[in-house]
Amino acid sequence: DTEVTQTPKHLVMGMTNKKSLKCEQHMGHRAMYWYKQKAKKPPELMFVYSYEKLSINESVPSRFSPECPNSSLLNLHLHALQPEDSALYLCASSQAGQSNEKLFFGSGTQLSVL
């Protein structure tokens, strides 16, 4: 079982909805990540928080808004999404945000935008 917990597991939303994805880890890790994965494609990095500060934003559209309330929690706020945003959204954590660290992934949120 993963020690990174994501909710909800599935989400269906309309293009005008506002929703949030949540992620929590209790491993004492100080870096948390959001990845987007389309079917049969590799995970694509969206955002990295290191010590609760946004350290990487991979030119993600503003309809995706990350938030890191504390070192254990990571949210992804969604607004005015497009159907092409439908994907598996994966949260991950690592010890301190160095790229030579192992990533621990949550089970993901399968998002469908209608």
Next chain:
Amino acid sequence: QKEVEQNSGPLSVPEGAIASLNCTYSDRGSQSFFWYRQYSGKSPELIMSIYSNGDKEDGRFTAQLNKASQYVSLLIRDSQPSDSATYLCAVTGSSASKIIFGSGTRLSIRP
């Protein structure tokens, strides 16, 4: 040229045989290399990490790294049906700012 390249497969291997998965990368300065396993509909799970040239063994898994050839591989001995999954190669670029994933190789172990 993609930064991290893998054969997409599917790679079909009989049960009990050795499965060999390969990955090449373009950034000669890369320092850290990972293999993740991903079952269909599930999240990636770290299998192996390797940082220096040579072989690293963990149970039935062996990672091999050759920095001169910019090549990293994963061998799975005594393949089991439960090994059927997509295997993602991941590499840290020389700027060390992020991990880059390959597109994955789908492995199928036939009974």
